[in-house]
Amino acid sequence: MTEPSQSPSDLVAERIKKTRQKRGFTTTKALAQRCAEIGAPQLTAPVLMNIESGRRDDAGRRRRNITVDELLALSLALNVSPLSLLTPKDDLATVDVTPSLTLEGEALGKWIAGREPEFAGVPPFDTEDSDTFQWEADLPAWRRVEILDERLQRDAEIRKSFRRTDALRAEIERRIEAGELPADVHTAWKWRATTDSWTLTSPSGECVEIPRPESED
Structure with a gap:
């Protein structure tokens, strides 16, 4: 209740x-x-x-x-x-x-x-002061610093995610060209990210582990 x-x-x-x-x-x-x-x-x-x-x-x-x-x-x-x-x-x-x-x-x-x-x-x-930045400008300095730190950390995580995605794409393309993976891996296979690798699963249940490159971070 x-x-x-x-x-x-x-x-x-x-x-x-x-x-x-x-x-x-x-x-x-x-x-x-x-x-x-x-x-x-x-x-x-x-x-x-x-x-x-x-x-x-x-x-x-x-x-x-x-x-x-x-x-x-x-x-x-x-x-x-x-x-x-x-x-x-x-x-x-x-x-x-x-x-x-x-x-x-x-x-x-x-x-x-x-x-x-x-x-x-x-x-x-209905004023010019109603946007997000004005809302933040009225906060105490310590909170504005926290917000900036949070944004920088979030941006860093986004950039890291993009680097990981680019690294995965490059490794997938290399394996397709080498004949290690089929060309439909992008559309037909399921992908799952873990801490140390990516797991690709085919429609038939076959799994392929792709380690994360050490230099990606």
Whole structure:
């Protein structure tokens, strides 16, 4: 059964409580002592109880939302990333970012972590600043460096893949010319790549192993 979608504060409160218990703080008083140790004495046991419960009204609506200051202090006290408290453990669990936008945990986490959002149903910005590069330009410098490193690594893998493909094609053509493989090997045989070789399988089940050239990387 699918769990109902949560508000951001309900999600964070639930994650705080579960993480508190996981860390061995069996009561809010114990966590309050830890908060005082890290310089957040305002997070007393009653305050933490209200954060976790939400001080709900008679209709069950949360009256006590969680501030950014509290989120960061509790992340420090619980020794977790704020991302861990802001996103559900289940990637498919949903969070109501606004009354008209509900995101699954994975999409929410990627957005918070500085990935470009893809929100279905959200009107796009009709400005020159709405493209991918402007989105990245507004990120902190350390995240922009990470994105650049990720792209360089991805490009290197693509180039390596092309080199491997070229090496395979050259070796196949050499074996066809030498009569070691039939001319229809490109279309009729199945190909499978492994770490050290390519495996070519004929329609009749015959297998041919072609080692990867040592110089291909």
